[in-house]
Amino acid sequence: MREEFTLQAIKRAALRITAAIAVLAITSLPAVAAMNLVSNVEGKIRVVILHFGSGEYLGFWYDQTVLYRELLSKMDKDVAFIILTGKDETALKARDSLKALAEEKLPDGTNRIKFLDVGVKTSQFYPWARDTYLLLSNAQNDLVILDSGFNEEPFPLTNFGTVIEGAVSWTGSFNRGGGNIRTTDEEILVGMDTLLGIRTQMRWGYFNRGYDTLYAMAKDVKPQDVPAFREKFEAHARFVHQILGPDKKLVILEEDRFFALLEQGKFLFTKTRARDTGAQAAYHTDVYVGLGAKDKSGKRTLFVADTGLAARIVGDMSPEARRAVERALPQVLAEEGFMAAGIPVTEAQISERLEWGKHRLLDLGKERAETLAKRFDAAADYLAGLGYTIVRVPFLPNGLTDDPEENDVHVGVAFNYSNVLVEVYGETKKVYVPVFGFKQLDEAAAAAYASAGFQVVPIKGLLTNSLTQHDANAGLNCLTSEIRFPVHWVAPKTQ
Numbered sequence: 261m262r263e264e265f266t267l268q269a270i271k272r273a274a275l276r277i278t279a280a281i282a283v284l285a286i287t288s289l290p291a292v293a294a295m296n297l298v299s300n301v302e303g304k305i306r307v308v309i310l311h312f313g314s315g316e317y318l319g320f321w322y323d324q325t326v327l328y329r330e331l332l333s334k335m336d337k338d339v340a341f342i343i344l345t346g347k348d349e350t351a352l353k354a355r356d357s358l359k360a361l362a363e364e365k366l367p368d369g370t371n372r373i374k375f376l377d378v379g380v381k382t383s384q385f386y387p388w389a390r391d392t393y394l395l396l397s398n399a400q401n402d403l404v405i406l407d408s409g410f411n412e413e414p415f416p417l418t419n420f421g422t423v424i425e426g427a428v429s430w431t432g433s434f435n436r437g438g439g440n441i442r443t444t445d446e447e448i449l450v451g452m453d454t455l456l457g458i459r460t461q462m463r464w465g466y467f468n469r470g471y472d473t474l475y476a477m478a479k480d481v482k483p484q485d486v487p488a489f490r491e492k493f494e495a496h497a498r499f500v501h502q503i504l505g506p507d508k509k510l511v512i513l514e515e516d517r518f519f520a521l522l523e524q525g526k527f528l529f530t531k532t533r534a535r536d537t538g539a540q541a542a543y544h545t546d547v548y549v550g551l552g553a554k555d556k557s558g559k560r561t562l563f564v565a566d567t568g569l570a571a572r573i574v575g576d577m578s579p580e581a582r583r584a585v586e587r588a589l590p591q592v593l594a595e596e597g598f599m600a601a602g603i604p605v606t607e608a609q610i611s612e613r614l615e616w617g618k619h620r621l622l623d624l625g626k627e628r629a630e631t632l633a634k635r636f637d638a639a640a641d642y643l644a645g646l647g648y649t650i651v652r653v654p655f656l657p658n659g660l661t662d663d664p665e666e667n668d669v670h671v672g673v674a675f676n677y678s679n680v681l682v683e684v685y686g687e688t689k690k691v692y693v694p695v696f697g698f699k700q701l702d703e704a705a706a707a708a709y710a711s712a713g714f715q716v717v718p719i720k721g722l723l724t725n726s727l728t729q730h731d732a733n734a735g736l737n738c739l740t741s742e743i744r745f746p747v748h749w750v751a752p753k754t755q
Contacts, residue, residue, distance in 0.1 A: 295396040295404055296505040297443040301551045303744030304685045305339055307424075310740060312345045312354050313387025322723045323597030324387065325357050327739065330719050332361050332372070334692070340366055340747075342374045342423060344389075350382040370749050374423050379416050388734055389741040390438040390546070393418075394504065401745045403427045406503075425748040432503075439544035439738050442551055444560065447509040448501065451545040452518055457534030458496050475534040478522060486523045513549070514540050514642055541565075541639040546737045548636060548655065550678045552712055553689055555649065561712050562648045564640040565655035565678045568633035573654060573700050574626040582622040585698050589616060589673065589722070592697040596723040614670065616660075621672055624659025628731065632657060653677045653708040654701050657731040671727045677705035679735025681742070682714075689714045694721025694736050 308331060312324055332341065343358075345351035355362070355375060362373040378385070386392060394406040405420050407429050420427040440451035456475035464470050464477065471477035474493055481489045501510040518539045521527035528538060536543035542565075552561030574582065590610035598605060600613075611617075636655070644650045660672030673696065681692040691709050695702045695718040706716045719736055726733060 294506055295398050295402070296507050297441070297448060298395040298397050298742075298744055299445050300442045300742075301553065301682050301684050302445045303683070304688070305335065305681070305683050305742045305744055306746055307340045307342060307743035308335070308740055309389045309393070309742065310341060310343045311385060311387045311389045311392070312343055312351060312382065313385035314383045322593075322727075323599070324723075324739075325354055326597045326720065326723050327736075328358060329361065331692075331740075332364075334717050334719065337364070337372075338367050340370075340372055340374060340749075342376055342420070344376045344378050344385075344418065346378055346380045346382040346385050348381045354382075368749070370752070374749070376418070376420070376423055378418060388439070388738045390738045392438070393741050394438055394441060395741065395743060396504070397745065401747075403743070403747065405429045407431050421750075423750055425750055427747075438741065439546045439734070440540075441504065442545065442549075443505060443508065444551060445508075447511050448505045449511045449513055449545065449549070449551075450497075450500065451513050452515060452539035453534055453537055453543065455493065455497055455500065455512065456537055456539055458500075460496075464492070473534050475529075475531075475537055475539075478527075479529045481522065483523050483525055486519060489522075490519055511646065513545055514639060517638070517642055541635050542732060544734075544738070546679050546735070547676060547732050548639060548678050549643070550653065550680050550691075551682055552649075552651070552714070553684045559647060559649050561651055562643055563651050563653045563678055563680075563708065563712070564643060565636050565676070566633075566640070566652035567629035567636050567655050567657060569652055569704070570654040570656035570675065570701060571626045571629035571633065573704055574622050574629075574656065577622075577700065582620070583617055586616040586621050587611070589621075589697055590614065592720075592722050596720055598723075616672070619660055619670065619672075621660055622656075624672070625656045625675070626659070628657045628659035629655070632731070651708055651712050654704045655732075656698075656701060658728050658733075661729050671729050673722065673726050674728050674730075674732040675701050676726070676732050676735055677701070677708075679737045680709075681736055681740060690717060691715070692717045692719050692736060694719050694726070696721045696726065 310324075310328060328341070328343065345355060358373060362371055362375070364372040366372050392408060394408070396404040396406060403420075403424060403426065405418070405427060407418055409417075409431065417429055417431055419429060421429070440454045442449050456473060456478065458474050459472060460474055460477060461470055461472050474496065477492075478489060497510065497512060518527065531537050542548045548565035550563035552563055554560045591607045593610050594605065594607045598610065600609070640650050640652065654675070654677060656675040658672035658674040660670055675696050675698055677693055679694065683690040691714045693705060693709060693716055702718070706718070709716050721736070726735070
């Protein structure tokens with residue numbers, strides 16, 4: 261009895277000591293004002309973050325340094341670039357090819373390019389910097405990098421504190437990443453797939469059973485139980501809101517539309533996982549929604565993809581004009597640094613491999629665009645109903661999918677103009693828009709942004725991962741992440 265009492269006393273004492281240490285650890289942390297996501301619209305871009313990844317798609321490689329040179333030459337000279345590279349020969353060659361640009365100086369006298377080593381091979385490196393980080397800050401410009409570590413292999417914690425003074429990394433995982441979570445000074449816009457993809461096993465599972473995501477849970481919800489399910493959904497949304505931007509309004513794109521269809525038993529559950537579920541118009545919101553400025557009345561402009569417009573533009577072209585575009589695209593790819601097995605390829609080799617004229621790429625894209633038009637129109641109408649000013653921009657999806665067996669080795673192009681970088685500050689309204697060498701669509705997209713008062717800066721677009729076997733792939737916004745306030749650099753000797 262005495263021995264039992266002694267053991268219990270020791271256990272209680274140990275718990276008290278552990279609790280005291282935990283309280284001490286918490287109270288010893290420096291006080292930090294509430295953190296909110298850095299705007300993707302307001303403010304001059306000060307720093308661009310890039311990943312030098314493999315750039316590989318179905319046997320083709322594109323030279324990402326072409327994009328880097330485009331941004332370095334077309335953005336203001338006081339914009340710094342942090343380029344993350346792996347530790348291998350490929351990364352060393354990329355650095356060497358940028359040597360002249362790397363020696364350009366910022367106004368503070370430091371190098372314009374800051375290289376940051378990451379302990380992975382280039383072939384394992386996730387090139388899409390938007391998904392990998394969510395950047396948070398506060399009124400004091402403290403910087404927190406919420407590092408989700410998207411990668412083919414476990415991604416090391418990226419220590420931006422070795423480059424930026426005071427930068428701190430938090431780690432966690434937000435399903436579907438930064439391309440599906442965007443923000444302005446006042447609001448956070450989150451796509452449905454991010455929330456439907458939240459892992460729920462630990463909360464709603466039991467005895468190794470249950471639902472692994474909210475999307476899986478929704479499949480079994482009966483119409484009369486939708487209100488109770490929505491309570492769970494919104495409880496998870498509030499948690500995400502608190503982490504990402506408690507001082508901003510949370511806007512969940514197309515939420516009401518999803519729940520209305522769920523109550524009517526009309527939502528089609530065609531996916532086995534929470535990616536491109538149909539609850540939003542495309543697999544990332546930056547594929548079909550570009551963020552714009554507020555007008556004098558305070559209404560914000562959103563640029564929403566319009567496949568119907570793209571279909572009409574292609575429809576107005578003669579068959580000969582369409583074939584001419586298809587013949588010209590391989591030349592653009594060759595100029596932008598495409599390779600096969602690491603070897604530069606010629607325009608003729610690309611034409612022979614892709615056979616876009618034979619497949620009539622633009623005809624297929626037009627057909628697919630017409631099929632998708634109502635879905636993107638519904639998204640535009642929904643956002644207009646939330647009080648946004650909507651400007652439509654053309655989007656010609658890829659129609660050369662891998663669905664037919666004979667297309668297994670073929671890829672097409674998605675001409676997507678919503679995946680852009682935007683700057684709004686003072687009297688400046690600037691948008692960096694991909695161009696693909698398809699004159700009619702390129703000009704229509706530029707005109708749409710110009711109609712909202714934006715200066716349009718064209719960026720070579722075929723290299724921004726437009727090759728795909730799906731409706732769309734990633735783009736300019738996906739390949740970049742940015743900081744919009746001044747930072748202080750760590751002295752070179754400590755980098």
